Amino acid sequence: MAAVKSEYREGNGFIAEIIRTERRKTADIRVEEGAVSVVVPTNLALSRIDELLKTKRTWIKEKIALHREAQPASEKQFVSGEAFSYLGRNYRLKVEEGAFQPVRLLKGRLVVTVPKGKDQPHMIRNALIRWYKRQAEQKLREKVERYAPIVGVEPTDVRIKTFKSRWGSCTVKGRLEFNWRVMMAPNRCVDYVVVHELCHLKRHDHSVAFWKEVGRVMPDYGVNKDWLKHNEPSLGGW
Known part of the structure; x- marks a missing residue:
């Protein structure tokens, strides 16, 4: 343990x-x-x-x-009322002042408690990142366990990372690594990223055979691939 x-x-x-x-x-x-x-x-x-x-x-x-x-300049101010996407749905942030408490998803709001002061936005940002990473750790492992038998592979491990320009990767040792920011995308797009990386355990390229394997598991992968391509700049650029 x-x-x-x-x-x-x-x-x-x-x-x-x-x-x-x-x-x-x-x-x-x-x-x-x-x-x-x-x-x-x-x-x-x-x-x-x-x-x-x-x-x-x-x-x-x-x-x-x-x-x-x-860090590049962010449009987010990390104040109550701002919207943050989780699995494709927007949730409003609710900031409460007091002794720190990590982010909780309560009644459709992302609630965080932090001390008052000039560092409050920074604390809120980090609390949100921690929350997204926790969700990624749980949800992505669940999705890997669901899809791995369908693809017919057995990854050695699942890790949550921060990537600047990709949603996931597959190492030569069979470890899958996912960008925590993908949790802001619609659920089906997250499924696509998982299937994509699992298929790389069979083929470490983007050949016709690779995409055929992705399509076997997820016939509508093209829609999700395109959505991620067009919406990448808006997902977590803060």
């Missing part, structure tokens, strides 16, 4: 996700896409984690600042 549960700590300008796992003997701080996570041994005390975050605060803030500078 890997991660057993997640907790969150406020770090004076950022939120750190605490991931407890039996695989770690020491703590490891990561700043990915501007989001802070600390992977720690299962029984490490919160006081030790807080001390570590305090010691590394300058380094963490520098990493976050570098990420922000590298």
